[in-house]
Amino acid sequence: MxxxxxxxxxxxxxxxxxxxxxxxxxxxxxxxxxxxxxxxxxxxxxxxxxxxxxxxxxxxxxxxxxxxxxxxxxxxxxxxxxxxxxxxxxxxxxxxxxxxxxxxxxxxxxxxxxxxxxxxxxxxxxxxxxxxxxxxxxxxxxxxxxxxxxxxxxxxxxxxxEYAVTKWVRDVYYKYFMSTKKFRVTDACISCQKCANACPVSCITMKDGKPTWSGSCTHCMACINKCPKDAIEYGKGSVGKPRYKGPKPGA
Ligand SMILES: Cc1cc2nc3c(=O)[nH]c(=O)nc-3n(C[C@H](O)[C@H](O)[C@H](O)COP(=O)(O)O)c2cc1C
Ligand code: SF4
Ligand code: SF4
The missing domain is CATH 3.40.50.360 (Flavodoxin domain)
Structure with missing residues (x-):
């Protein structure tokens, strides 16, 4: 398996x-x-x-x-x-x-x-x-x-x-930076819910047709990359960047 x-x-x-x-x-x-x-x-x-x-x-x-x-x-x-x-x-x-x-x-x-x-x-x-x-x-x-x-x-x-330093950085990152705080939705959103359905840890709830984020986000980047309208941003970090739509179509 x-x-x-x-x-x-x-x-x-x-x-x-x-x-x-x-x-x-x-x-x-x-x-x-x-x-x-x-x-x-x-x-x-x-x-x-x-x-x-x-x-x-x-x-x-x-x-x-x-x-x-x-x-x-x-x-x-x-x-x-x-x-x-x-x-x-x-x-x-x-x-x-x-x-x-x-x-x-x-x-x-x-x-x-x-x-x-x-x-x-x-x-x-x-x-x-x-x-x-x-x-x-x-x-x-x-x-x-x-x-x-x-x-x-x-x-x-x-x-x-290497192990100790990496583990320390990783622990700090998981604790303080892997959060939903910087996610926002723009006016391009068409309320399709694909972001909510894509979240593997159920962090996205639709309110009034728009996604809202809360809970233990693991920063997998599914929501922001999979939105068909590129209507999700993460602070300023994602603005203007091409979204990654995944490997070869049909995979
Ligand atoms: C939160 C996060 C942390 C990442 N950290 C690393 C990393 O330390 N080293 C690296 O080579 N790639 C890193 N990446 C890139 C991903 O590991 C890589 O794109 C991966 O293939 C995504 O897999 P997925 O499509 O199955 O989610 C990171 C991506 C994310 C979202
Ligand atoms: S995937 Fe994009 S368009 Fe669809 S509900 Fe989420 S933010 Fe809106
Ligand atoms: S980044 Fe991943 S885990 Fe976090 S809200 Fe988006 S889909 Fe869910």
């Missing part, structure tokens, strides 16, 4: 490609978290977890899921992180969660995909994004072969200094 969490579709795209290559199913973890309902595990197979990198480590949505789901003791786990540049300290974070849950850590790998963090960074044009995705496909094939063969993925060692 391949479990995935996604904001803008990159991780779903990668999860589906891996699932197809290894002959398993790809499942969105929000199937179990909206509302909360633990999965049933029927086989002691290897599990693959796919998610975006948020501040140099796997999105907490996936590690929280691993901690909560109650996987059978001794199962093998692979972590595949989609990122714009680097998975950072993912191998160490993922191996810690495996140890905590009595799972066998089989390694972690990064797949470089288009940037979606429009609140902070420049997003790519459609042509540039297609180019990045085509390059990623070789890495996806290589990793799928390792998983099919039951081989471990070799990971670089994370030094204690």
């Amino acid at each position: 391949v479990f995935y969490f996604t904001g803008t579709g990159n991780s779903r795209y990668v999860a589906k490609m891996i699932a197809s290559a290894i002959g398993q199913e790809a499942v969105d973890i929000t199937t179990y978290t909206k509302p909360m309902q633990r999965p049933e595990f029927t086989a002691n197979e290897a599990y693959v977890f796919v998610c975006p990198s948020y501040m140099s480590a796997p999105a907490r949505a996936i590690t929280d899921f691993v901690d909560w789901a109650g996987f059978p003791s001794g199962i093998k786990a692979y972590f595949i992180v989609t990122c714009a540049a680097s998975m950072g300290i993912t191998p160490r974070v993922a191996s810690e969660h495996c140890a905590k849950n009595d799972m066998v850590f089989m390694g972690a790998a990064q797949i470089v995909m288009p940037q979606n963090y429009i609140a902070l960074f420049k997003t790519k044009s459609v042509e540039e994004s297609i180019d990045v995705i085509e390059k990623a496909e070789n890495d996806i094939d290589r990793i799928s072969t390792l998983i099919t063969n039951g081989e471990a993925i070799e990971c670089k060692k994370i030094s204690s200094v």
